[in-house]
Amino acid sequence: MISRSMDELLAQLRAAAEPTRLRLLALCARGAFCVSDLCAVLGQSQPRLSRHLKLLVEAGLLERLPEGANAYFQVPAAAGLVHQLLARLPEEDAQLAADRRQAARLAAERARIASDAFRRHGADWDEMRALGLPAEAIETALLAALPARVGRVLDIGTGTGRLLELLAPRAEVALGVDASRDMLALARARLAERGLGAHCAVRQADMYRLPLPDAGFDVATLQMVLHYAEDPAAALAEAARVLRPEGLLLVLDLAPHGRAELLDRHAHRWPGFDDAEIAGWLGPAGCAPLPPVTISGPLAVRLWPARRLAVPVAALPALSF
Known part of the structure; x- marks a missing residue:
């Protein structure tokens, strides 16, 4: 049988x-x-x-x-x-080689179309550049918060996939999710052009309802995403849900800045966050905050790392004195 x-x-x-x-x-x-x-x-x-x-x-x-x-x-x-x-x-198979060349040409054309669409509609998709933020220093701080090998990584609000590209050498599998199909087109083109499609991928998803299983990732990142969220607490709780116990959550966003014009010009929902706000959301999400890091620039940026607790806060016994 x-x-x-x-x-x-x-x-x-x-x-x-x-x-x-x-x-x-x-x-x-x-x-x-x-x-x-x-x-x-x-x-x-x-x-x-x-x-x-x-x-x-x-x-x-x-x-x-x-x-x-x-x-x-x-x-x-x-x-x-x-x-x-x-x-x-055989790597040199003529048919497979022709398929790879045609796929590369197609990816380049898709990237051009997506970029043209962004330019035509005036979409400022590179927000760090638009805000004059120190992109290199921010990327260095993110990478410094991670170990040399990171296993399975989820980048929530991946945008053009830049962070996936940075993490690709360290990650076993890297997945980026975003609500924007135009952003995903650019991200797919970026990954294809750099030959990263074998272990890096993107898909459309709502950050409040990730179509992903519990505890499936070692690392989750939200870079310059939370200030757009209607409900930051719910977004962080959903990010924590897909992390394994002791998994690492990295939240990078603006510190409080008082620049009210950014809420109108860039459609921000929040004028930055302070440590107490972030910690107040991370705790109920089942995460233990780690010491935050400040990246100086025209607008101060904060990196808030946290560890997913092995036992949810609600399940911990009450302390008596």
Whole structure:
């Protein structure tokens, strides 16, 4: 009698044993692609590729990530069989090399279109530059707060994916989430151009309702995100939910600044945060604050690190004196 695990392995091998499906796996192992992208790269019709993608998803060799009216496909982090199969494909294969070149051209064109759209609509997507903040000092402070290896990282409000690029050499898996499809287009292009798509990915998500399991990440970051939040406490609680016990939460944002014009000009909801506010939200979220760090500049920036408690605050016994 064949075991269930052997049945699953045979199903995966059958799903992969077809030229077009191997090409799809080779592409999606390098990053996330939507159906129209894959049609353009492989030169095949959407109905044909959709059938192939459906088989690969059902076999667990690809995962489907909905994004508005679209969906992106990528190789799941746990799909070790895919990487074993792809490792046996010759790197110099003419068809696979042509697919990679076409995918690179497509990524460059998507980045140009997304950047043009931002310029046309006057969107100031690089907020640190717009506010005159010391980007290099901020990035240095973030990296200094992290160990040399960080395992699984979640960047909430990833924007153009700059932080994912910085963390890529240290991370086993890095995921960025953002509500803006235009931002995600730029982030995908950045990751593809730098060859980081194999272990860095982005997806559309609401920071108050992350489509992610509990305790799935070692590190979570919110960089220049919280001052846009209607409910910062809820955003921090959701970030803490997806952290493993003893996982690290890094919150980087503006200190109190009194610059009321920023609320109108840049749509900020909060004029910066003080240590007491952040600590008051982190505690109920199940996190223990660590000493904050100040980055000086035209506007003071604070980095608030915190550790996810192994036991939630509500579960701790009351102290008696």
